Amino acid sequence: MAENKIKAKEQAFKELSSKDKTKKITDLLLNNAMYIIIILAVIYISIKVPAFLKLPSIVNVISLTAAKLPIALGIGGCIVLTGTDISAGRVVGLTACISASLLTTTFKVFPDMTSAPPIIVVLLTIIVAGGLVGFVNGFSVAKFKLHPFIVTLSTQLIVYGIILMYLMRGTNNGQTLSGLTDGYRSLITGTLFSIPTATGSVAVPKYVLYSILLVILMWVIWNKTTFGKNMFAVGSNEEAANVSGVNVSKTIIMVFVLAGMMYAVTGFLDGARIASANANTGLNYECDAIAACVIGGVSFVGGIGRISGIVVGVLLLQIIFTGLNFLAVDANMLYIIKGLIILIACAIDMRKYLVKK
């Protein structure tokens, strides 16, 4: 079957005029530009620094990617709705602070507590907290017809205020929260499995597994549920979706609530991963997450985006940054390179869309 298809394609390709042929090839190159860039980047970096392709380095890139995936998965849905969510980083910060204040051995924020509550209770609490911020975002977008940028700008400020107040609680005085319980840390950063190598073994942390599970969960939600289909319908054309019987408000609210929950999970992972949390935790996380989504083909035009694209986007950013790090590129250049990558990715993405039109 597959062979026939390829042959048919070959046949069709041969029948094209030479002008169309070059167009077809450029299209193919541009449509897969991100994958090509990844491959070229990996080849270049590993020629310069062979250690980049060694197992420890690969595991490092994968685990850093895993740590940054959940927030991008959440924000992706908001972008599909032609929106955005700039409160994401602060929600990560808030939930990381709540986790670190409860799953600790020092209890500075709640001096009356003597033992940490069960981890699952804390996880549910912060998911509710994240979902609540998401609900406020979604409700304001859906009911007041406000642009998500301005709504989430507001909630970003509100959440930051709450973080600052939270950190001043008890005897903490705005200090960094640390002294996390072993149970919490090992649940996140503990070893999932070790890969033996010639020079010892490389441990893969558990949060990689959690990220994979979240990717699967989000893939199912986006592709196999009515809610997911409604999300894309609302994203491509709100009016049309409304006319065809989709509950637009409910869909928008649910997308933002789901996003808020994903930020909460990011905060939960980051609290343990960094082993401390303060007012700056999560600052600007949304920038990288939005960039990763756009690089991965989630379009600001709305209604377009795939979970696999988001994973590729996060991975690409991480490979580039880890790689530039390996190459010891000047820190100032990193900003420029990052800016260029986002700009080029968006340009390619828009080009696809313009051609369709």
Next chain:
Amino acid sequence: MKKKIALFLVAAMTVASLAACGNSAEPAAAPAEEEAAAPEQEEAAPAETEAEAEAPAEGEAAAPADAGSVAVFYYTYGDTYISSVRAALDATFDAAGVAYQDYDSNNSQTTQTEQIDTAIAQGAKVLVVNQVDTGSDDTTKNIIEKATAANIPVIFFNRSVGEEVVSAYDKAVFVGTDYEMAGHMQGEMIGNYLVENYDTIDLNGDGVISYVMFKGQEGNAEADARTQYGVEDADAILTAAGKEALSFYDSNNSNKYLVDQGGAWSAAAATDYLQTALSQYSEANSNMIELVIANNDEMAIGAVTALQNAGYNLEDGSATVIPVFGVDATDAAKEAIGKGTMIGTIKQDAEGMANTIAQITQNFQSGADKFADVDAANVVGTWRVNIPYATYTGE
């Protein structure tokens, strides 16, 4: 209809929250004064009550509620060290019955300058400014001009300001730290520690210690100084003891530091950097990073986390300890030093700074000499007080 109700609810909530803010913040001087005065009245001293009663009378034509209030501008509430100064200063002011209002400039000089205008318009009697833009004489001059116009004293603290500008106004002082000192002391502490433990630290036994330096922010004088002297001074001690100078772990990196891209001196940046570095440099490859120097404790703690994830610096003491050094002596760092997962830090004395600021504020208010009752050893000329640093390697 539903939409209208929802809108109305939101509007009502906003009004309510504004009203709540108003209560706690805007006419802060009045309630703060009352609160501060009340316990003292109960405790004792009718003299205190008299003093409080007198204050509004002296307050000239300004709104009586704001008489004698102190406006304090913090460069950001998000900074851990500044938060401890704020907690200490609030406590000192409360105890002394001084009315004050705190402002968060949120890392923006524009915001801060506008807040200063507002505070002066409200009738603030003393400005305490943690300037956002460090080392910008024009900004300092601008603030001093505003203070001169209102004829009120201004106390700069923590973030450095220029000597010429501050000395030009007799009611201006700077309470800071000799910002280069932290770097020098960190370097000295590292040098001495290395000389004592050279062979244990030199894991691959090549006679050279390879290190990583985490810089908090580009373009910040303190970060620059700490990055430079943290290594230079350590090298000086090492070479004096006949050892090799430190060598940056990655010979391709000509900067010889890794900087937080967000400029936030954050733990996360250090964790991610070190995790990446450790994927390439390890004991097995016999090029392990043998020393971690960080511009602040946040980054030091972040580095400890990455080391722990790689099986070093464990709390139970079962693993090799890669020495990690920071600056600030935050609670988290002290804890880590207590547990042996971090070696040392430089203490910025938040309480000392707060006490000095409060003392100078009261001197200005009572008309005494501005440096009265301030430790004379710390006073530099007629314009500045340096709060000394101290090394901290555990209690």
